Amino acid sequence: MKKLLLPLFIFISFGIIAQTPSTFTFNINGSPLPTGLVAALDNAAQRWNNYLIITVPIKVNITLVNGSYYPFSGLTLANGRTNFVNAPVTDHIYPTALANQLAGTALNSGEYDMDIYVNLYTSFYYGTGKPTNSKMDFITFIMHEIGHGLGFYSDGYVNSSNIGSFGNIPPSALSPLTTSFPWHGQDSVPTIYDKFIIKQSQNHLVGIAPEHTTMLGDSIKHTTNYFDGPTYANASNGGLPVKLSGGTGAFTLGVDLLHLHSSVCNSIMSYCWGMGDTVRKPASFEIGILKEIGWNINPASSVNDIALVENTFTIYPNPSHDNIFLSSSFPKEKIKSIEIKNILGERVAVLANNANSDVSMLSKGIYFITILTDEFQAVQKFIKE
Ligand SMILES: [Zn+2]
Numbered sequence: 001m002k003k004l005l006l007p008l009f010i011f012i013s014f015g016i017i018a019q020t021p022s023t024f025t026f027n028i029n030g031s032p033l034p035t036g037l038v039a040a041l042d043n044a045a046q047r048w049n050n051y052l053i054i055t056v057p058i059k060v061n062i063t064l065v066n067g068s069y070y071p072f073s074g075l076t077l078a079n080g081r082t083n084f085v086n087a088p089v090t091d092h093i094y095p096t097a098l099a100n101q102l103a104g105t106a107l108n109s110g111e112y113d114m115d116i117y118v119n120l121y122t123s124f125y126y127g128t129g130k131p132t133n134s135k136m137d138f139i140t141f142i143m144h145e146i147g148h149g150l151g152f153y154s155d156g157y158v159n160s161s162n163i164g165s166f167g168n169i170p171p172s173a174l175s176p177l178t179t180s181f182p183w184h185g186q187d188s189v190p191t192i193y194d195k196f197i198i199k200q201s202q203n204h205l206v207g208i209a210p211e212h213t214t215m216l217g218d219s220i221k222h223t224t225n226y227f228d229g230p231t232y233a234n235a236s237n238g239g240l241p242v243k244l245s246g247g248t249g250a251f252t253l254g255v256d257l258l259h260l261h262s263s264v265c266n267s268i269m270s271y272c273w274g275m276g277d278t279v280r281k282p283a284s285f286e287i288g289i290l291k292e293i294g295w296n297i298n299p300a301s302s303v304n305d306i307a308l309v310e311n312t313f314t315i316y317p318n319p320s321h322d323n324i325f326l327s328s329s330f331p332k333e334k335i336k337s338i339e340i341k342n343i344l345g346e347r348v349a350v351l352a353n354n355a356n357s358d359v360s361m362l363s364k365g366i367y368f369i370t371i372l373t374d375e376f377q378a379v380q381k382f383i384k385e
Helices: 002-015 037-051 096-103 138-150 214-221 284-293
Strands: 024-029 058-065 074-078 080-082 093-095 114-119 156-158 164-166 197-199 225-227 313-316 323-328 335-342 347-351 356-358 365-373 377-384
Touching (some): 024 037, 114 138, 164 214, 323 365
Antiparallel strands (some): 323 356
């Protein structure tokens, strides 16, 4: 009896510092099952699980395909719900992986949260070391695909007649792929991620033009898109919106909007990484984006805590013409600098460390005021009129 108890005790005491058990479950369809794939899946799930507070298990349906005719290495289709109990924002589709956490219960009992197609035509590396330059790191790859199911997911669409819409991707556009779940709630409403997309003009993409118009199609297709997360995401990105994919004049379903721009490196959700590369860790701004759309982040995770400081100061009046006042909860003597950056991240002014600051020299627009202390930096958006 004692021999049985002792190992149990060791397991529990180590369990405190070890990673928590994964709250992802995987159903795998198709064969052959490559050696190492299941272990790599579990590794990726543990990694996401380290960052997110998951109370309702996330059910992932994986289908293995194999063919050069599929134009992808992987593709994720997320299940969704709108206007559920405790939905922070109404009339937006939340991926069920997130909606379930917010509702505190599985809203999609009997349905998977996401379908991930994995094309084994791609030469994957399933280990935890470094792949050669001819192999794609499966852990990074599947963290990316799961990332779509967690919320990096747009339903913006431009059809062949240049008509733009949200929430109206026809199932035929995905053919021959299908979802294992019905198209719940995808009825002319954007995703919660779409809500935060802005153009260079600062206008939100959703609502920039009427649904089902070429005007909206043009807005989706042309000029750069950014994820503008005023509460968490920008603060985790040096005070700036995060540049997204697309806006190059053509629309590619499954590529544009729902990825970070290819220039945004050391991130899982961009195309910056490729064969031979590993990321395996979300960037602080990727965690910031997930937090912005509603995820609770594990405070013990190795996230850039500096970036996630909340509500540390306020600016008033905001908007302002000439003078602004900063009010903070931390001692003034701790402040190292106060800077104003424009939307491009360029420093346009340094403010004196006192309550009243003149901003009359700034041209009209959106700015970010950054307060830097020895312990953290805090960022707030400011509008100059
Ligand atoms: Zn992707």
